[in-house]
Amino acid sequence: MKTLVIGVGNLLRCDDGVGIHVVDRLNEVAPHIDTLDVALGSIEILEAMRGRDRVFIVDAIQTGGEPGTIYRVNLSGGEEPPRITHSHGVDLLTTLKLGNSLFPGQMPREMILLAVEAEDVTTLSESCTSKVQASVDKVMEIILGFEKNE
Numbered sequence: 037m038k039t040l041v042i043g044v045g046n047l048l049r050c051d052d053g054v055g056i057h058v059v060d061r062l063n064e065v066a067p068h069i070d071t072l073d074v075a076l077g078s079i080e081i082l083e084a085m086r087g088r089d090r091v092f093i094v095d096a097i098q099t100g101g102e103p104g105t106i107y108r109v110n111l112s113g114g115e116e117p118p119r120i121t122h123s124h125g126v127d128l129l130t131t132l133k134l135g136n137s138l139f140p141g142q143m144p145r146e147m148i149l150l151a152v153e154a155e156d157v158t159t160l161s162e163s164c165t166s167k168v169q170a171s172v173d174k175v176m177e178i179i180l181g182f183e184k185n186e
Contacts, residue, residue, distance in 0.1 A: 037089045040144075041179060042081055043073040044095040050161045051103070051154035051168040055094040058150075058175050066180060082135040082143075090146040092179055093128065096154040096168070103155035104167035106174055111147040150175050 041062055043055030059071040072084050085091050097107070109115045111132060128149070135143050152175065155165040163169070 038070075038087065039090045039092070039183070040070045040072060040084060040088045041092045041094065042084065043071065044075075044081075044093060045073075046075060047162055048160055050156040050159045051152075051164045052096045052157040053162065054096045054152045054154070054164055054168050054172065054175075057164060057169075057172050058094045058179075061172060061176055062179065065176070066183070069179070069183065078131055079134065082131065082138065085135060085144055085147075086139050086142045088144045090148070090182065091144045092148050092150055092182075094150045094152070094175055095128075096157060097151040098154050098157065101153045102167075103153050103165060104171040105153040106171055106178070107149070107151040107153070108178065109149040109151065111149050112145060150178060 041059060043057070043059035045052045045055040047053035047056045056073045059073045062069055062071055072081070074081055081093075093111075099107075111129070116129075132143075132147060152168055152171045155168055164172070
């Protein structure tokens with residue numbers, strides 16, 4: 037199965053970099069998994085997604101929930117993500133719908149959003165807060181669990 041993990045975020049804005057941290061750790065422990073880190077989950081991700089069977093999108097969100105909470109949303113199954121206020125203002129669902137329109141039959145059958153509740157996305161830091169950092173390993177376990185079940 038052709039899987040891609042996309043980490044979305046800004047590595048210099050504390051918890052906003054959680055998606056990039058996940059991608060970096062995956063590159064270390066599971067180099068067989070294709071990864072991509074992007075600043076925004078915009079149209080640039082569509083080309084990378086084409087021809088894949090499964091795509092995980094890892095991003096920080098702020099919904100007012102407990103920092104470090106992981107929201108797992110099956111986007112291809114029609115599930116709606118929690119009400120998201122991105123620090124980078126990207127409408128991921130619109131981007132994915134556009135991909136389905138532009139590339140019919142070429143988008144992944146399975147698209148899973150792993151959104152991590154951020155505590156701080158304004159402090160200039162390459163490190164996440166402790167609760168969000170603890171979620172990095174949990175997100176990786178979710179991704180690697182799918183790989184084991186193939």
